[in-house]
Amino acid sequence: MHIAKTSKIYVAGHHGMVGSALVRRLRADGYENLLLRTHAELDLQDQRATFTFLAREKPEFIFIAAARVGGILANDTRRAEFIYQNLMMEANLIHGAWLAGVKRLLFLGSSCIYPRDCPQPIKEEYFLTGLLEATNEPYAVAKIAGVEMCEAYNRQYGTGYGAVMPTNLYGPNDNYDLANSHVLPALLRKAHEARLRGDDTLSVWGSGRPKREFLHVDDLADACVFLMQREGVEPLLNVGTGVDVTIRELAEIIMDVVGFEGEMVFDAAKPDGTPRKLLDVSRMAALGWRAKIGLREGIEQTYLRSFSEARRPREEAAAFGAGA
Numbered sequence: 001m002h003i004a005k006t007s008k009i010y011v012a013g014h015h016g017m018v019g020s021a022l023v024r025r026l027r028a029d030g031y032e033n034l035l036l037r038t039h040a041e042l043d044l045q046d047q048r049a050t051f052t053f054l055a056r057e058k059p060e061f062i063f064i065a066a067a068r069v070g071g072i073l074a075n076d077t078r079r080a081e082f083i084y085q086n087l088m089m090e091a092n093l094i095h096g097a098w099l100a101g102v103k104r105l106l107f108l109g110s111s112c113i114y115p116r117d118c119p120q121p122i123k124e125e126y127f128l129t130g131l132l133e134a135t136n137e138p139y140a141v142a143k144i145a146g147v148e149m150c151e152a153y154n155r156q157y158g159t160g161y162g163a164v165m166p167t168n169l170y171g172p173n174d175n176y177d178l179a180n181s182h183v184l185p186a187l188l189r190k191a192h193e194a195r196l197r198g199d200d201t202l203s204v205w206g207s208g209r210p211k212r213e214f215l216h217v218d219d220l221a222d223a224c225v226f227l228m229q230r231e232g233v234e235p236l237l238n239v240g241t242g243v244d245v246t247i248r249e250l251a252e253i254i255m256d257v258v259g260f261e262g263e264m265v266f267d268a269a270k271p272d273g274t275p276r277k278l279l280d281v282s283r284m285a286a287l288g289w290r291a292k293i294g295l296r297e298g299i300e301q302t303y304l305r306s307f308s309e310a311r312r313p314r315e316e317a318a319a320f321g322a323g324a
Contacts, residue, residue, distance in 0.1 A: 002229070003031070003060075003061060003228060003229055005030045005031055005032070005033075006033055007031065007033060007060045007061060008033050008035060008057065008058070008059045008060050008061075009026060009031055009033065009034050009035065009059060009060065009061045009062075009063070010034075010035035010036075010054075010057070010059035010061070010062045010063070011023055011026070011034060011035070011036060011062075011063045011065060012044060012062065012063065012064050012065060012066040012089075012093055013064070013065040013066030013067060014034075014036045014037075014065070015038060015039075015173075016065060016066070016067070016069075016173065017169065017171060017172070017173045017174050017175070017217050018065040018108055018166075018169065018217055018220060018221070019063070019065035019066070020172065020173045021171065021172070021173075021217040021218050021220065021221035022063050022065060022221045022224060022225070023036065024218070024221065025218070025221040025222060025224075025225055026225065029225065035057055035059050037053070044066050044088070044089040044092055044093060045085060045088040045089055045092070046092075047088075047092050047096075050092040050093060050096050051092070051095075051096045051099060051100075053096075054093075054096040054097060054099070054100040054102070055096075055099065055100050057100075058100055058101065058102075059100075059102060060102065060103050060104070061102070061103060061104050061105070061228060062093065062097055062102055062104070062105040062106070063105075063106050063108070063224060063228070064089075064090060064093050064094075064105065064106065064107045064108055064146070065108050066089050066093070067086055067089065067090075067108070068081060068082050068085040068086055068089075068139075069110075069139075069175075070082070070139075070175075070180040070181070070182075071180060071181050071182045071183065071186065072135050072136070072183075072205075072271055072273050073179060073180070074179065074180040075135055075136035075138070075139050076135040076136070076271075079137075079138040079139075080138070082136075082138050082139040082142065083138035083139065083141060083142045086139065086142035086143065086146075087142045087145055090107065090142070090145065090146040090149065091145075091149065093105075094107070094146070094149045094150065094153060094161065095149075095153075097159075097161070098153055098157055098159055102159075103160060104160045104161070104162075104228060104233070105150070105159070105160070105161040105162070106161075106162050106163070106164060106224055106227060106228055107146045107147065107149075107150050107161065107162070107163040107164070108163075108164060108166065108224070109143045109144075109146060109147055109163050109164065109165045109166075109236075110139070110140065110143045110165065110166065111165050111166065111167050111168070111238070111240070111277055111279055112132070112133060112136050112139065112140040112143065112274075112277075113127060113132075113140050113143050113144050113147065113165060114126055114127060114165075114277075115129055115130025115131055115132065116130070116131055116132055116133040116134075116274050117130060117131070117275075118130055120276050120277075120278050121242070121278040121279055121280040121281075122238070122277065122278065122279050122280055123238075123280045124165075124236050124237065124238055124280075124283060127144075127147070127236060128144070133273060133274045135271060135273055136273075146163065147163045147165075147235075147236060149161075150162060150163050150235065151163075151235050151236075154233065154235065160233045161233065162227060162233040162234055162235065162236075162237070163235065163236050163237070164220075164223065164224060164227065164236075164237050164238075164239050165236065165237065165238050165239065165279070166215055166220050166239045166240065167212075167213040167214065167215050167238075167239070167240035167241070167277070167278075167279050168182060168183070168184065168212050168213060168214050168215065168277075169182075169214070169215055169216075169217050169220060170182075170184040170185060170214055170215075170216065170217065170298065170299070170302060171216050171217035171218060171298065171301075171302055172217065172218075172302065172305055172306070173217075174217075174302070174306070176188070176189045176306070178190070183205070183212065183247060183250070184214055184250065184254070184299075187202075187204065187250065187251055187254050188254055188258070188299070188302070188303060188306070188307075190202060190203070191251075191254050191255050191258040191260045192258050192260075192303075192307050194260055194262060195258055195259055195260040195261075199260075199262055200262045200263060201262050201263045201264070201265045202251070202255065202260060202262055202263070202264050202265065203265050203266075203267050204247065204248070204251050204264055204265065204266050204267065205247075205266075205267055205270035205271070205272075206247065206266065206267070206268070206270050206271060206272035206273070207247075207266055207268060207272055208246060208247045208248035208251065208264075208266050209246060209247070209248070209272070209275075210246065210247050210272045210273060210274065210275055210276065211244045211245065211246050211247075211275070211276040211277070211278065212244055212245065212246075212247065212250065212276075212277055213240050213241055213242070213243060213244040213245075213277065213278050213279060214241070214245075214250070214295055214298075215239065215240050215241055215291060216291070216293040216298035216301075216302075218293065219239075219241075219291040219292060219293050220239055222289075222292070223239045223284065223289055223291075224239075226287075226288075226289050227287075227289075230287070234283070234287075237283055237284055238279040238280060238281050238283065238284065239279075239281070239284060240278075240279035240281050240291070241281070241291045241295075242278070242279070242280070242281045242285075242291075243278075243295075244276070244277070244278040245295065248264070250295075251264055252264070253295065253296055253299060254299060257296070257299050257300050257303055258303060
């Protein structure tokens with residue numbers, strides 16, 4: 001589908017890591033008629049406010065990047081918040097989009113929707129074939145509901161609503177709060193601070209053996225715009241690199257990029273989570289899209305952009321507290 005440069009495009013969650021990457025990509029491509037609202041301006045958990053906004057503005061295209069996200073600890077300890085807030089936001093946006101006659105919509109899911117122990121690499125057809133990882137089950141259930149809503153609206157109402165399942169993301173505007181962040185930004189911050197303090201060791205959660213795939217958020221934004229511009233809608237598509245590393249290997253890359261020369265120590269009291277999570281990205285490759293940013297290159301870019309030796313510790317701490 002052709003998206004005219006004057007098309008009205010709503011990016012829900014534009015202040016977050018994914019939403020801000022989408023805005024950067026769209027603007028770089030010459031799309032300037034972007035609808036952007038902060039949480040203070042529009043609470044997406046408020047059904048009436050969301051429906052009113054969509055009916056008044058009538059966007060032609062919507063990217064749903066708004067979500068309550070976090071790492072293993074946040075997912076496991078704030079389970080009620082994660083399922084309620086995500087369900088409310090996506091339900092209001094998808095139903096409100098249909099009421100407003102929105103042409104196309106892309107829902108951003110998460111690879112945690114797949115069964116904990118499904119075969120690797122994970123194919124789209126493994127969706128809803130087994131039990132979920134217990135530590136993030138409420139969040140995953142909410143994301144599954146979003147995928148099912150898009151498919152249901154397409155079948156009943158003939159809408160063009162698609163869903164993408166990105167692998168683990170990192171990049172600009174990531175969340176570096178150690179209580180809520182994912183493994184890569186958490187390790188990046190810990191290694192940076194350990195080097196500044198002159199520590200001898202760096203603590204890494206779990207055994208270091210689980211394997212994970214990491215995608216730079218700018219690659220995800222590129223994939224989302226690519227899909228929105230295509231004719232036809234795929235109900236569910238994996239977006240990743242097709243390559244994974246162990247948590248130990250990830251930590252080694254980060255330590256080298258940061259310049260931390262101490263020893264890595266594993267905290268066996270902390271959970272490992274899913275043993276392995278690698279997406280099969282053959283469907284996206286068949287459509288003509290592949291990730292372009294390598295893991296080390298992406299980590300180097302992220303570190304240089306997010307951390308600066310010139311920043312005073314107090315300013316650095318304030319930036320970390322802001323989250324994504």
